[in-house]
Amino acid sequence: MTVSDPVQTANASLSPRQLGRKFIQTIADLRLAIVLLLLIALFSVSGTVIEQGQSLSFYQANYPEDPALFGFLSWKVLLAIGLNHVYSTWWFLALLVLFGASLTACTFIRQFPALKAARSWKFYDKSRQFQKLALSAELETGSIESLTPLLEKKGYKVFVENNSLYARKGIIGKIGPIVVHAAMLIILAGAIWGALTGFFAQEMVASGDSFRVKNIIEAGPLSSGVIPKDWGIKVNRFWIDYTPKGDIDQFYSDLSVIDDNGREIDRKTIQVNQPLHHQGVTFYQTSWGIAAVRVQINNSPVFQLPMAPLDTKGNGQIWGTWIPTKPDLSEGVSLLARDLQGTMIVYDAKGNLANAVREGMSVPINGVNLKVLELVGSTGLQIKADPGVPIVYLGFGLLMVGVMMSYLSHSQIWALQSGDRFYLGGKTNRAQVSFEREMIETIELLGNKP
Numbered sequence: 001m002t003v004s005d006p007v008q009t010a011n012a013s014l015s016p017r018q019l020g021r022k023f024i025q026t027i028a029d030l031r032l033a034i035v036l037l038l039l040i041a042l043f044s045v046s047g048t049v050i051e052q053g054q055s056l057s058f059y060q061a062n063y064p065e066d067p068a069l070f071g072f073l074s075w076k077v078l079l080a081i082g083l084n085h086v087y088s089t090w091w092f093l094a095l096l097v098l099f100g101a102s103l104t105a106c107t108f109i110r111q112f113p114a115l116k117a118a119r120s121w122k123f124y125d126k127s128r129q130f131q132k133l134a135l136s137a138e139l140e141t142g143s144i145e146s147l148t149p150l151l152e153k154k155g156y157k158v159f160v161e162n163n164s165l166y167a168r169k170g171i172i173g174k175i176g177p178i179v180v181h182a183a184m185l186i187i188l189a190g191a192i193w194g195a196l197t198g199f200f201a202q203e204m205v206a207s208g209d210s211f212r213v214k215n216i217i218e219a220g221p222l223s224s225g226v227i228p229k230d231w232g233i234k235v236n237r238f239w240i241d242y243t244p245k246g247d248i249d250q251f252y253s254d255l256s257v258i259d260d261n262g263r264e265i266d267r268k269t270i271q272v273n274q275p276l277h278h279q280g281v282t283f284y285q286t287s288w289g290i291a292a293v294r295v296q297i298n299n300s301p302v303f304q305l306p307m308a309p310l311d312t313k314g315n316g317q318i319w320g321t322w323i324p325t326k327p328d329l330s331e332g333v334s335l336l337a338r339d340l341q342g343t344m345i346v347y348d349a350k351g352n353l354a355n356a357v358r359e360g361m362s363v364p365i366n367g368v369n370l371k372v373l374e375l376v377g378s379t380g381l382q383i384k385a386d387p388g389v390p391i392v393y394l395g396f397g398l399l400m401v402g403v404m405m406s407y408l409s410h411s412q413i414w415a416l417q418s419g420d421r422f423y424l425g426g427k428t429n430r431a432q433v434s435f436e437r438e439m440i441e442t443i444e445l446l447g448n449k450p
Contacts, residue, residue: 027098028105036099043095047086050078053200053217059084085218088195100188107181118174123164124414127423133414134432135439136425142446143422147415150442156413165415173429176406183402186395194388196220199227201383206291206376210234210258213281213383226385228281231265234258238379240288240340248339251288253379280385287380290319290337293344294373297325302373307337325366333365340377346370411435422446 026032051058059075068074082089130136144165148158156167199219205211212232219227236254243249250271257266257278268276276283290307307319317338324332333354334347342359348366355363362371413426424443428435 024105024109027102028109029102030106033099033102033106036095036102040092040095040099043086043092046083050083050086052085052087054084087191088218088220093192093195096188096192100185103181103185103188107178111178111181115174115178118168118171118410121159121166121168121412123159123161123166124416124423124425125164127416127418127421130414130416130423130425133425134427135436136423137439137443139422139424139443139446140420141422142415142417142424144415144417146446147424147442150445151413154438154442156411163417165413167413167415168411170408170410170428172405173408173410176402176404176408179402179405180399181402183395183397183399186398187392188395190388190391190393190395192388193391194220194386197222197226198384198386198388199223202286203381203383204287204289204291204378205233205235205381206378207235207238208376223385226280226387228279231257231259231278233283233381234264235379236267238288238377240377242339242341246341251285251379253285253381255283280387282384284382284384285379286382288340289317289378289380290340290375291378292376293321293323293335293337294376295323295335296371296373297323298369304376307335307375310336323370325368325370331366333370335372337375340375342375344372344375409435411438413439 051062056075056079059078063069063073063075063078065074065076068077078084082091086092124130127138130138144160144163147165148160151158151167154169156169158165158167197220199216201213201216203211203213203215210232213228216227234256236256238251238253240251241249252269252271254269255267255276256264257276258264266276266278270276270283270285272285275285289309292304292306294302294304296302305321305323307321310318310320312318318336319338320334320336322332322334326332331349333349334351335344336347337344344357346354346357346363346365348354354365357363357370357372359372359374362369364370407430409428409431411426411428413424415425416423424439424446426435426439
């Protein structure tokens with residue numbers, strides 16, 4: 001004997017339209033929207049805490065398998081889930097789409113009907129109808145004619161029919177939640193559009209060199225039209241300002257935007273928090289390094305040798321290179337530098353400290369005269385394009401407007417002239433105390449008290 005599932009049986013008997021309505025009612029559930037919002041917030045926090053877009057070696061070094069963070073979060077788990085690029089993963093985008101669908105369904109099922117109900121009204125023609133109001137009074141004096149100007153003066157829109165009156169104000173407060181939902185949908189759309197069409201790249205460029213954006217770390221599937229193809233960047237100069245104590249004060253990059261023929265299109269000196277913007281692509285100043293050193297042996301031509309960062313086990317940054325002192329490369333010296341202030345240390349082939357030298361100075365070593373002309377700095381640039389940012393900004397602006405609109409009270413007042421009795425009552429959805437004071441003031445102006 002087969003026992004059927006009553007839920008499945010009930011769902012099978014529903015028409016496609018009924019199933020669609022049931023699905024819409026499910027995603028419009030406030031509890032589901034709260035759960036989705038919490039999940040989006042949780043993963044957004046993880047994207048802030050966990051470094052995004054780093055190399056494989058970075059995650060292997062910082063998130064080892066033993067011991068794993070929290071006992072389970074190793075680099076393998078992190079990369080498998082996509083926590084190294086949270087905001088562009090399919091599941092995060094799916095959460096945004098589902099949350100947007102929930103907001104849309106809630107807007108049509110709850111907010112629009114609430115607005116329609118607020119705009120729909122009827123006159124009270126029986127005294128007992130005032131008993132259900134939050135605040136009501138039965139007066140011995142008063143009339144529709146005397147009440148109308150009092151309410152209009154307080155900003156109410158008044159409707160009169162025979163011996164009945166209806167007045168309301170603050171209908172915009174009912175529109176506010178709809179505007180808030182629309183703003184949130186715009187923000188979600190901007191975030192999704194940015195993830196699909198934006199890209200993120202990093203470049204380390206020596207002073208005086210030019211480059212095209214190629215070292216792309218992360219890019220959306222529709223980003224090909226955003227990545228610059230017919231223009232590049234030239235680093236005219238990179239330099240660092242130091243404090244009197246020798247600490248770094250600020251570092252700068254003088255950048256030029258150049259076309260395919262090398263002509264300058266735009267130019268700006270950037271620093272931290274002051275990037276270069278061009279055709280929707282932003283170049284941020286993020287780091288620096290020492291790219292090379294220019295030296296001369298005796299009266300030889302000036303030649304440039306690359307410098308590489310050395311592993312200091314976390315004890316600061318040091319760059320080094322090896323300089324040959326004989327044409328057959330059988331002898332040479334090591335040159336180390338910590339910054340671009342010009343002080344360098346020279347070690348001989350045995351690793352002994354031979355001398356200290358600054359830019360423009362010469363030192364005798366290994367029977368030759370070594371002259372260090374210049375340290376060549378390199379700038380670290382973070383390159384980013386996010387076409388969804390203007391949409392997100394528009395959404396946030398609309399969100400602030402919608403929140404302010406939502407704080408406006410929607411107040412309603414009814415009045416009825418029945419024989420020698422005058423009935424007055426009303427209700428509001430917020431600011432109850434202020435509404436009560438307004439009602440009491442109106443009653444006093446009518447010449448009687450409740």
